[in-house]
Amino acid sequence: MPLLEVDDLHVSYGKLEVVRGLSFAIEPGEIITILGSNGAGKTTTLKCLAGLLPRAKGRIEFSGKSIADMPAHQIADLGLALVPEGRQLFPEHTVRENLELGAYRYLRRGWRADFAKNLDEVCELFPRVRERLDQPAGLLSGGEQQMVAIGRALVSRPQLLLLDEPSLGLAPIVLHSIFDAFAKLKARGLTLLLVEQMAWLALETCDRAYILETGAITLSGSSRELKSNARVIQAYLGATV
Amino acid sequence: MTERFVPWLVGLALAALIVLPIFVQGTYYRFLGIVVFIYGIVAVGLNILAGYAGQFSLGHAALMAIGAYTTALLTKALAPLPFFAATGLHIWFGVFAGTLVAAVFGALLAFPALRVRGPYLAMVTIAFGWVIFKILQEWVPVTGGDLGLSSIPKAQLGPYFFDTGSFYYVVLGLFVATLILQYRLINSELGLRILAIKHSEIAVSSIGINVYRLKVLVFVISAAFAGFGGTLFAHQQNYVSPDNFQFFSSVFFLLAVLFGGAGTLMGPVIGAAVLTILPELLQDFEKFRLIIYGGFILLTLYFLPNGVMGLLAARSMGARRTAIDSTVVDAKSADKLATTVGIGLQLHNICKSFGGLQALRDVELRVEPGTIHALIGPNGAGKTTLINIATGFYPLDSGEIVIDGRPVTVRSLDDAANQGIVRTFQTIKLFGNMTVLEHVVVGCARHSTSGYLGAIIGRKTARHEAARNIAIARDIISFVGLALYENMPANSLAYGHRRLLEIARALAVRPQLLLLDEPAAGLVAEEIHTLGRLIRLLRASGMTVLLVEHHMELVTSISDRVTVLDYGVVIADGPPAAIQRDERVIAAYLGNPHAAA
Numbered sequence: 106m107p108l109l110e111v112d113d114l115h116v117s118y119g120k121l122e123v124v125r126g127l128s129f130a131i132e133p134g135e136i137i138t139i140l141g142s143n144g145a146g147k148t149t150t151l152k153c154l155a156g157l158l159p160r161a162k163g164r165i166e167f168s169g170k171s172i173a174d175m176p177a178h179q180i181a182d183l184g185l186a187l188v189p190e191g192r193q194l195f196p197e198h199t200v201r202e203n204l205e206l207g208a209y210r211y212l213r214r215g216w217r218a219d220f221a222k223n224l225d226e227v228c229e230l231f232p233r234v235r236e237r238l239d240q241p242a243g244l245l246s247g248g249e250q251q252m253v254a255i256g257r258a259l260v261s262r263p264q265l266l267l268l269d270e271p272s273l274g275l276a277p278i279v280l281h282s283i284f285d286a287f288a289k290l291k292a293r294g295l296t297l298l299l300v301e302q303m304a305w306l307a308l309e310t311c312d313r314a315y316i317l318e319t320g321a322i323t324l325s326g327s328s329r330e331l332k333s334n335a336r337v338i339q340a341y342l343g344a345t346v
Numbered sequence: 347m348t349e350r351f352v353p354w355l356v357g358l359a360l361a362a363l364i365v366l367p368i369f370v371q372g373t374y375y376r377f378l379g380i381v382v383f384i385y386g387i388v389a390v391g392l393n394i395l396a397g398y399a400g401q402f403s404l405g406h407a408a409l410m411a412i413g414a415y416t417t418a419l420l421t422k423a424l425a426p427l428p429f430f431a432a433t434g435l436h437i438w439f440g441v442f443a444g445t446l447v448a449a450v451f452g453a454l455l456a457f458p459a460l461r462v463r464g465p466y467l468a469m470v471t472i473a474f475g476w477v478i479f480k481i482l483q484e485w486v487p488v489t490g491g492d493l494g495l496s497s498i499p500k501a502q503l504g505p506y507f508f509d510t511g512s513f514y515y516v517v518l519g520l521f522v523a524t525l526i527l528q529y530r531l532i533n534s535e536l537g538l539r540i541l542a543i544k545h546s547e548i549a550v551s552s553i554g555i556n557v558y559r560l561k562v563l564v565f566v567i568s569a570a571f572a573g574f575g576g577t578l579f580a581h582q583q584n585y586v587s588p589d590n591f592q593f594f595s596s597v598f599f600l601l602a603v604l605f606g607g608a609g610t611l612m613g614p615v616i617g618a619a620v621l622t623i624l625p626e627l628l629q630d631f632e633k634f635r636l637i638i639y640g641g642f643i644l645l646t647l648y649f650l651p652n653g654v655m656g657l658l659a660a661r662s663m664g665a666r667r668t669a670i671d672s673t674v675v676d677a678k679s680a681d682k683l684a685t686t687v688g689i690g691l692q693l694h695n696i697c698k699s700f701g702g703l704q705a706l707r708d709v710e711l712r713v714e715p716g717t718i719h720a721l722i723g724p725n726g727a728g729k730t731t732l733i734n735i736a737t738g739f740y741p742l743d744s745g746e747i748v749i750d751g752r753p754v755t756v757r758s759l760d761d762a763a764n765q766g767i768v769r770t771f772q773t774i775k776l777f778g779n780m781t782v783l784e785h786v787v788v789g790c791a792r793h794s795t796s797g798y799l800g801a802i803i804g805r806k807t808a809r810h811e812a813a814r815n816i817a818i819a820r821d822i823i824s825f826v827g828l829a830l831y832e833n834m835p836a837n838s839l840a841y842g843h844r845r846l847l848e849i850a851r852a853l854a855v856r857p858q859l860l861l862l863d864e865p866a867a868g869l870v871a872e873e874i875h876t877l878g879r880l881i882r883l884l885r886a887s888g889m890t891v892l893l894v895e896h897h898m899e900l901v902t903s904i905s906d907r908v909t910v911l912d913y914g915v916v917i918a919d920g921p922p923a924a925i926q927r928d929e930r931v932i933a934a935y936l937g938n939p940h941a942a943a
Contacts, residue, residue, distance in 0.1 A: 118838050142870050143842035144831075190841060191773075246726030270841070274772065274867045276724045276896050278937035302842075302870050343871025343899065 106169055108133045108265055108296050109154070109185075114163035116146070116153045122161070123149045125320035131265070136287060136297040138307040138328070140341050141317035147300040148190055150317070151267050154298075155187040156180040168264070182210050186263035190270050192254040196243025200234060200253050203242050207257035220260065227256035230286050248279030255286070265296045272303040284310050304341035308332050316341075356612075363518055367511070376514040380582050382622045383521035384575045389602040389614035390528050391571020396600065397608035398532060399564045400544030401459055405471035407595035408478035409569045412451050413444035413576025414586045415482065415489060418498045420444075421581075425499045434502030441577040448573020449566045456565035460558050475596050482588040494587025501581045510582075517578055524571065527802065529611055531567070535791035535812060536798045538780070540564055541609075542788050545778035549771070552737075553789045553855045554763030563798075572599075605646060607653030616654050688716040688890035689750045689766050689858040691736065696745035698731055698914075705731045706914045708745075713859070713907075715750070718881060718891045720901045720922070723911035724935050729894045730772055732911070733861055736892075737762040737769050763792075766858035770848040770865065772894070779835040782828055782847055786819035789854025819854060825883075826850045827876060841868040849880075859890040866897040878904050898936065902926060910935060 107130040116124040124146040131137050141147045152158040154165060156177035165173040172180050181187075186207075194203055204227065205212060208220045228235035231252040237245055242253055251271055258266055268287075272280055280303065287297055287310050301307035308314060308328040316324035316337065324334070331337045367376050388410050396402045417440030424436035458470040482489045489495065501508040501516065508516060531537050539560055542550050547557050580586050598621065606617030624642065628635045650657050693711040697704070705728045713719040721729050734740045736747060738756035746753050749765060756762045762769070777785055794815065800808035823829055826846045831839060836847055845865055852860060862881070866874045878900050881891055895901050901908060902922040910918040910925060912934040918925055925931055 121838070140870070142873060143840035143868065145840075148841065246724070248725045270868060273841075274725075274864050274896065276722075276935055277898060278935055279725060281937055302868060304871060340872040341870050343875055 107131055107166075108168060109298070110164070110166045111150075111154070112164040112166075114150070114153065114165065115161040116149050116158055117161045118149075123320055124153065127163070127317070127321055129315050129322060129325070131296055131298060133264075133296055134291065134294055135313065136291050136299060136311040138299045138301055138304075138311040138314040139317050140301070140304050140307065140314060140331075140337070142340065145317045146320040147317055148269055151187060151269050151298075151300055154180075154267060155185065157187075181261065181263075184262065184264035185267065186258035186261050186265070187267045188254050188258045188269060188271060191273060192250045194242040194250055194253055194257070197241055199239050200242050200245070201238045203253055203257050204260050208260040210261055219262075223260040223262060227259050230259075230289060231256060231282070247274050248276065248283070251275060251279075251283060252286075255283070259290075263295070265298065266290070268297065268299045268301075270300060270302060272301060272306065280306060304337070304343075305332075308342075360522065364515075367514060373510040376510050378623065378626065379514055380510070380517045380578075382619045383517045384578050384582065385599070385602065385618040385622055386521055386615045387524045387578070388572045388575035389599050389606075389618040390524050391568045391575070392599045393603045393608065393610075393614040394528065394531065394540070394571070395564055395568035397603055397610070397613065398537070398544065399540045399561075401561070401564065402464065402468045402600065403455070403471040403568070404468050404593070404596045404600060405455060405473075405475035405478075406568075406572045406599045407591040407593070408475040409448045409451060409455075409572035410576035410579065410595070411478055411482060411586075411588075411591035413448040413573030414580040414590070415444075415495070415576075416447045416573070417441055417444035417577040418495045418580045418586055419488070421499045422495070422497070432505070434504055434506075437499060437501050437581060441574070441581075444577035444580075445570050445574040448576065449570040452565040452567075452569020452572075453562055455569065456562040459561055459565060472593065472596075475591075475593060479588055479591060479593070482591070490587075492588060494585060494589075496585045498580050498584045498586065500584060513582060517582070520574075520578065524574075525611070525615065530802045530804065532611065534798070534802055534808075535787065535794055535815070536563075536802070538784055538788045538791065541780055541784070542777040544609075545780070546775045548739075548759065549775040549777065549851075550788075551759040552763060552769055552771075552775075553851060554760050554768070554792045556760050601643065603653075605643060605653055607655030607657075610653070610655035613653050613655040620654075686856060686858050686888045688885075688888050690715040690748075690890065691767070691859055691892065692746075692748040693732070693736060694746040694748065696732065696735060697743045698728075698735060698740065699743055704914055706735075709911070709914070709916055710919075711909055711916070713890060713892050715890050716885065716888055717906040718885050718893060718904050720893045720895060720905040720908045721911065722895065722898075722901060722908060722925075722935065723917075727911040728914040729911055730863060731914075733769060733863060733892075733894060737767055737861065763855055763857070767861060768852040768855045768857035768859075769861035770845070770852050770863055772863040772867075774841075774844045774848060776836040776844055776847060776851075779837050781833050781835055782823060782839070782850075783816070783819055783832045785836060785847055785851045786822050786854045787815055789851045790815040790819050790822075792855055822850050822853050825853070826880060842870075842873060845869070846877075853884075857889065859892060860884060861892045861894075863894045864896065865893070866895055866900050874900055898926075 109131040112128050114124055114127040115122060127150060139147050149158060153160055156175055160173050165171065167183060167185055172183065204224055208223065212220055233249050234252050234256055237249055242250060245253065271283055284306050290297060299307055299311060308331060311328050313327055314331050315322045388406060392403060392406050420443055421436045421440040424430045430436035455471060455474055459467050462470060483492055501513055539550065539555060543557065543560060551557050602617030602621050603614045605621060606615065607613030625635065625639055628638055631638055691713040693709060696706050696709040698706040709732060723729050735742045738758045738761050747756055754765065756765065794811050823832055826849055828843060828846055828850060831843060836844065839847065845868060849862065849865060866877055869877060874897060881904055884891055905922050908920065908922050908925040909916060910931050917930045917934060918928045
């Protein structure tokens with residue numbers, strides 16, 4: 106059974122339909138990438154999956170349960186975590202406080218030991234985060250902030266991690282440590298859905314990918330297939346500038 | 347759909363306001379009408395300030411009082427003179443003077459607004475209102491204290507004295523004129539600036555507009571409306587006392603704006619009308635009257651958080667987008683872009699610390715005119731800090747900025763823009779729900795010569811200039827490839843398109859040096875390719891481009907020279923090919939060679 110199944114999803118802003126009949130599925134343990142140009146509807150899709158935007162029409166099932174129309178906090182409680190575009194940390198809170206907020210779903214029941222364990226795992230994945238735990242998140246560099254944003258989602262113990270452009274504004278040298286982490290997370294059994302503009306990096310990392318154009322899937326396949334597809338090379342991989 | 351009916355509705359309402367009084371007995375309803383119009387005028391003034399410019403004031407009753415007392419004192423003094431008694435000119439002179447004095451006080455009230463915002467500004471305006479109220483109470487020889495001023499002359503034109511019945515039509519006419527003025531103002535280029543300032547003062551400043559002056563101007567305009575309303579109030583009532591201008595009156599005006607719909611043309615009018623007439627209708631409820639009144643307001647704002655007009659506005663916001671396509675540079679519109687003479691920029695020995703942290707140490711940057719110069723480095727290396735210094739956003743600790751061979755000081759973002767340096771922002775700063783076209787027109791408007799007044803009274807040259815600015819804005823928009831999105835609100839654009847819009851807005855200012863902070867972030871390969879072409883076309887037009895970017899493929903393919911910053915120090919500087927091979931750059935920034943591919 107797929108972990109996430111989306112069928113004929115439509116999402117609109119007022120009269121403007123941005124997602125128009127989107128269907129795809131993710132099996133447990135996969136890393137999936139959605140590629141698409143600006144305005145194709147990638148961020149809108151992720152926001153809708155996380156419950157931040159209402160659907161106009163369509164079916165969304167997460168572990169066999171319909172999550173369409175469910176409020177965002179309940180979806181997060183079920184184990185679907187979003188790392189939003191542009192990181193969206195709480196800049197005046199320390200890194201530790203940001204992470205504690207990520208763990209709200211069980212910390213409110215007082216499960217501090219679980220938090221300590223999950224925090225440890227995040228710090229193992231991103232050693233830089235450990236060094237910064239007591240600094241305000243707003244003072245961190247872009248790469249460190251992205252690590253904290255991913256960490257904030259991870260400490261909630263999700264089954265499925267949605268990542269909206271984790272590479273945004275990051276120096277090349279940091280990109281690798283971020284994307285290496287995705288492979289490690291997969292090895293731990295986590296499922297990842299990645300929206301990414303750095304297509305070659307994303308295709309290196311993922312198992313399968315979907316091409317999203319004007320709100321619907323126009324092409325899908327294994328990352329190897331897509332890497333050799335002429336249209337994908339031209340539009341997303343960019344052989345030469 | 348609803349938009350088409352608006353002119354008809356307004357026309358119908360106006361006709362009703364002209365004709366209905368003829369059939370109504372007694373002066374009560376005319377009197378009520380006059381009060382609604384006067385409150386409407388004050389609310390329109392507050393709407394320009396709070397609704398459009400986003401500066402909340404809870405002191406407008408005091409500004410109204412200043413208008414009322416000014417005309418009361420002046421007309422009472424002038425009335426005995428035979429000339430004025432015969433012509434009635436003292437009334438209209440008093441109205442003019444009251445408006446003017448209130449405007450001057452508006453400028454005073456603007457000063458705190460230059461430093462504080464939101465609830466803090468509201469607090470300051472409350473204090474202002476309270477001080478004025480106290481002065482009116484205590485300065486007995488002039489203001490008459492708690493008893494106020496009575497026997498203020500009635501409105502008069504020549505030998506004719508207006509009674510409530512005829513003054514109704516005078517105030518109706520002035521009220522309609524006020525609405526037209528508001529409409530003209532908001533639809534002028536000044537109006538666009540006022541709208542923009544609500545969303546991002548930094549971005550307004552970056553396109554070369556002095557935010558301080560603009561804010562003072564908005565306060566002056568808003569205060570003039572309030573004062574004008576006050577003068578009419580004085581001549582209608584023939585009696586003013588501090589009680590007319592208490593704190594609650596200020597709350598009433600803000601409530602009227604919010605109830606009707608802040609930042610809509612008709613909202614303040616609807617708000618003022620409903621909130622004035624409703625208590626009259628509720629008189630049968632006696633002691634429950636105010637409870638019902640309060641409950642009604644509460645429920646309306648709960649169900650219509652954007653006010654009555656906000657409901658209509660949300661419905662009519664249609665999207666005119668026909669197709670969604672990847673961005674395309676329109677080379678034809680590139681031809682229409684004016685050629686510029688690029689300026690050179692040199693930064694010498696720049697040092698900057700924040701607290702104990704030295705962000706930049708003896709940084710040297712030399713950008714030659716008419717070239718594309720890239721500034722790269724790890725996150726947190728100080729690139730943005732350096733840009734902020736070059737554009738006057740931060741003062742420098744030591745060092746020198748040289749533009750075209752002359753040492754200069756750059757005091758602020760708008761100062762930088764006026765010296766030819768315009769920037770985009772890494773964390774995108776756009777004007778909320780203003781459309782793509784409006785964003786670029788605001789940038790173009792910096793070059794307008796016809797002035798604010800010309801636009802408001804609708805002078806021909808101003809209209810031509812506005813039309814020309816729109817044409818230029820359209821060219822720039824198609825140049826960056828956003829032509830399909832021209833009428834979209836900026837906040838509904840995809841991330842990468844917002845970046846392109848920032849570039850378009852900056853180009854509208856006609857920079858000689860364009861400073862791009864991570865323009866490729868959020869773009870896919872094809873779009874980056876297009877962006878590269880766009881930046882090259884800008885260089886071909888003569889412009890200097892300083893580019894902060896992480897996308898190495900873009901950097902190496904278009905830059906003439908690259909400077910690398912690490913921990914606030916320049917670690918390499920040279921042509922892109924040499925930079926790519928530089929050991930220190932690979933270690934600090936590029937990482938494994940694959941990253942540079």
